[in-house]
Amino acid sequence: MRHTPVYIICSPRPLVGKTLIARLLSEFLLLKNGEVAAFDINLKEPSLLEYLPAITETAEVDDTFGKMTLMDRLIVDDGIAKVIDLGFHAFDEFFKMSEEIGFMKEAARRGVAPVILFVADTDRASARGYPMLQQQIPATALVTIDNEFVVRGELPPAFAHGRTLQIAALPVFLKTYIDRLTFSFTAYLRNEKDTSTELHQWIRKNYLSFRELELSLLLQRS
Amino acid sequence: MAKPVVIVVGADKGGVGKTTVARTLLDYFSANNVPTRAFDTESPRGTLKRFHPDATEIVDMATTSDQMKIFDTLNSSSPSVTVIDVRAGLLSPSLISLRDIGFLDAAKSGQITFAVFHILGPSIASLDEIAETANFMQGAKYFLVKNFINNTSFFEWDQATYNSYFHRIKDATELTIPKLNEMAYEQVEVASVPFLKFVANKGMQDEAANYSFVLRGYVRHWLANIWSEFDRIKLTDLVGSGKSGARGGEK
Numbered sequence: 245m246r247h248t249p250v251y252i253i254c255s256p257r258p259l260v261g262k263t264l265i266a267r268l269l270s271e272f273l274l275l276k277n278g279e280v281a282a283f284d285i286n287l288k289e290p291s292l293l294e295y296l297p298a299i300t301e302t303a304e305v306d307d308t309f310g311k312m313t314l315m316d317r318l319i320v321d322d323g324i325a326k327v328i329d330l331g332f333h334a335f336d337e338f339f340k341m342s343e344e345i346g347f348m349k350e351a352a353r354r355g356v357a358p359v360i361l362f363v364a365d366t367d368r369a370s371a372r373g374y375p376m377l378q379q380q381i382p383a384t385a386l387v388t389i390d391n392e393f394v395v396r397g398e399l400p401p402a403f404a405h406g407r408t409l410q411i412a413a414l415p416v417f418l419k420t421y422i423d424r425l426t427f428s429f430t431a432y433l434r435n436e437k438d439t440s441t442e443l444h445q446w447i448r449k450n451y452l453s454f455r456e457l458e459l460s461l462l463l464q465r466s
Numbered sequence: 467m468a469k470p471v472v473i474v475v476g477a478d479k480g481g482v483g484k485t486t487v488a489r490t491l492l493d494y495f496s497a498n499n500v501p502t503r504a505f506d507t508e509s510p511r512g513t514l515k516r517f518h519p520d521a522t523e524i525v526d527m528a529t530t531s532d533q534m535k536i537f538d539t540l541n542s543s544s545p546s547v548t549v550i551d552v553r554a555g556l557l558s559p560s561l562i563s564l565r566d567i568g569f570l571d572a573a574k575s576g577q578i579t580f581a582v583f584h585i586l587g588p589s590i591a592s593l594d595e596i597a598e599t600a601n602f603m604q605g606a607k608y609f610l611v612k613n614f615i616n617n618t619s620f621f622e623w624d625q626a627t628y629n630s631y632f633h634r635i636k637d638a639t640e641l642t643i644p645k646l647n648e649m650a651y652e653q654v655e656v657a658s659v660p661f662l663k664f665v666a667n668k669g670m671q672d673e674a675a676n677y678s679f680v681l682r683g684y685v686r687h688w689l690a691n692i693w694s695e696f697d698r699i700k701l702t703d704l705v706g707s708g709k710s711g712a713r714g715g716e717k
Contacts, residue, residue, distance in 0.1 A: 309649065311680045312678045312679075312680045315680045316679050344684065345680050346683050347683070350683070
């Protein structure tokens with residue numbers, strides 16, 4: 245049986261590339277499935293809502309009402325993949341609430357498959373946040389994102405035990421190019437005839453990584 | 467035959483969460499398959515009765531006929547546990563009545579298991595209540611319940627003063643009821659169902675309900691914390707049922 249995936253992209257650190265990964269993943273899922281629901285809990289940082297307004301809605305976990313509005317949507321097995329861009333300021337509160345309300349267990353019971361994509365960094369907050377996630381999230385549902393643009397070198401050994409997904413660093417001029425609000429990864433793939441460009445290959449590689457991740461999760465559950 | 471158990475939940479002060487604690491007790495016994503009946507002294511319309519209508523009867527503890535209804539049926543009635551939710555201001559008078567009818571002597575001699583859950587408020591008046599109530603507690607299990615559900619901050623007064631009261635009662639056990647998210651509490655109130663049914667997403671007649679997953683999660687977490695307190699004080703041992711392995715409500 246196929247589960248409804250819920251991808252939660254998170255880090256206790258700002259500016260590590262969460263929104264970039266959320267954009268990439270949302271566009272990939274949209275391309276593959278024809279629909280995706282994205283949630284932006286990232287209002288103090290560059291916002292997913294600004295990039296993908298047609299599929300993104302804002303959410304918050306500051307108060308109970310906001311938590312209800314978000315989580316009661318996430319727990320539904322409606323076949324529509326969800327992507328959560330979880331801002332660093334909401335990291336602790338989200339996972340505290342998630343543990344308290346038994347989100348992972350209830351999700352498994354209802355045919356929903358949360359996947360936590362933890363964007364690693366080399367600082368203390370990340371070193372503290374990751375073990376907290378390890379305690380709460382089954383190893384199969386916890387994926388470390390090694391964003392080369394942030395980590396710049398070897399991933400700290402503490403993050404390297406479980407599954408990792410690598411995002412290669414782009415040259416600064418291309419980074420600036422994809423950071424434009426009007427830029428779409430899928431549109432670029434469709435419109436750029438030269439498939440040998442660095443950006444073309446970068447997008448395809450990342451889409452392939454997401455596809456592999458999806459398949460490996462499917463295999464684990466079957 | 468098992469010894470009858472009477473649990474009185476009360477306080478002289480109002481608004482400290484007596485009925486909430488009584489509700490958690492009924493849920494706990496229900497989950498542990500302990501047959502329980504309850505009496506709500508908030509006459510004529512009881513809050514406990516609203517949440518547990520099948521198990522609860524409204525009584526007026528001041529009248530002899532209702533006292534008879536509760537205590538004369540202790541040995542004959544099938545549920546082994548009787549929970550009495552005593553309305554605000556009636557704890558001391560009720561204990562006096564229990565003494566007068568010889569109930570406290572029966573408890574002292576071991577014919578009945580008697581426990582009092584004394585719900586404490588944040589004022590010095592609660593300490594005076596402890597001292598007053600303690601006079602009746604020979605032969606009873608005395609639990610002092612700090613109820614944080616309504617965000618009460620406790621014992622902000624001088625700790626030495628608190629200790630001087632508290633240490634007068636040798637065998638009292640302290641118990642903590644943690645705070646429950648306000649919206650979750652409110653939703654259970656609106657639903658008018660036992661906490662256990664709310665967690666299980668069920669209505670009063672066991673029909674499927676549509677409560678928020680988040681709020682149910684908060685209630686479940688809160689209830690689990692309270693039940694671990696009840697486990698700590700070995701409440702099921704007190705009522706003679708032993709600890710059950712898997713509770714219905716925890717599934």
